[in-house]
Amino acid sequence: MKLRFASSLLIFLSAYSPLSIIFLIQDFDFAKKEVMHPEIVWPILGLSLLSCVLLWVAVRYLKSSSPPISVKSVSNRSGELINYSIPYMISFFVMDLGNLKLLLSFGFFMFIMYWLTMKTHNIFINPVLAVMGYNIYDVHYERNGNECEDFFLVKGPRLRKNERCRIVEISEQLYVVTERNPEV
Template identity: 30%
Template sequence: MFGLRRTTGQNIAQLVQRKFERILNMKFRIFPAFLVFLGSYFPLALILASQDISQKTWAGGICQKWGECNFPTFEHPWLSGLGVLVTGLCLILTFNVISRIRHKYTINVSESKSIPSELISYSFPYIVSFMGVDYGSLGRIAGLAAFLVWLFLITYKASQIIMNPILLIFGWNLYEAKIMINKHERIVKILSKNILIPGIYCCGDIQGNYITNGESCNV
């Protein structure tokens, strides 16, 4: 009986993994793309959650003595917790997506230059969060949600979903590179874990953007 359960569990895990890989190998679909997009706003969820901490908590102090800290209370704990949980899971999904990408393309990088990630479009919601938006104003939260949906559609159509500025913190860099692939020269954007120097790399592809570990591959 235990062997059957173990086998069933393994089959389910293999099925989930195959479906996940199938999603990665296809053009980035809108729902997975939306989840990756939400992961970009994990810091925004933390900002809104900190704004939702009750005045009683701030007045009493969270840590009066070292090692004697109290968990803060929130005015709207469900909304604060849900926002942090959902965006946090989506951020984990983003790293999971990147780690599972199949590097099936071999490219020859002849030139590359580091380019700043397009942070401007991601900055607006953070600015808005400091303009009176909090979980106590459902109308403003609804407006922020509508703004995020609109921003997502623009970002998705522009094929910029994977350009998550949070990745910069974890050592990823965005490059514009001149490459040779299938005997054709192209100018592309490459997201690389390491410094991208001229050489041969194995890459994956999401929305026309190449992703590599930044390590030269042997062909």
């Protein structure tokens, strides 16, 4: 199952939503107490906020009735969040929202980042999900007598060996844990 374009874009935008606040601060004229490029800043800020709210609603209301799986081993992937820092660092260099060439260049760079995160299955290594309490793990598990290894988004503490949980697939090789130690 591949992640739909709209869903992946929503997740990607939410990951970079703090960047919109940085743009707002950088574009704010403190002497005049106004935003210098409101036609750019407000839509970006609104889209960022909308993507975070929709992401929160989506993960909050995921349901699963699949048979429980049994965890064999777990390794953490949340440390890869550092990869999201590159666009944030770029924003601190000359980022004039009134300069069309800079905006187009930054837009192209963000498109390349989106494409790479999709191709490498790193779309869910997302600081906004981390703030919501989700971590991503590489999990080796048993499902219906078969050994599998995939990525799991888990809210709360790390999964433990031999723990049982219910999962729901949200993209190829990526699942969200919807229930831990379920009553069978």
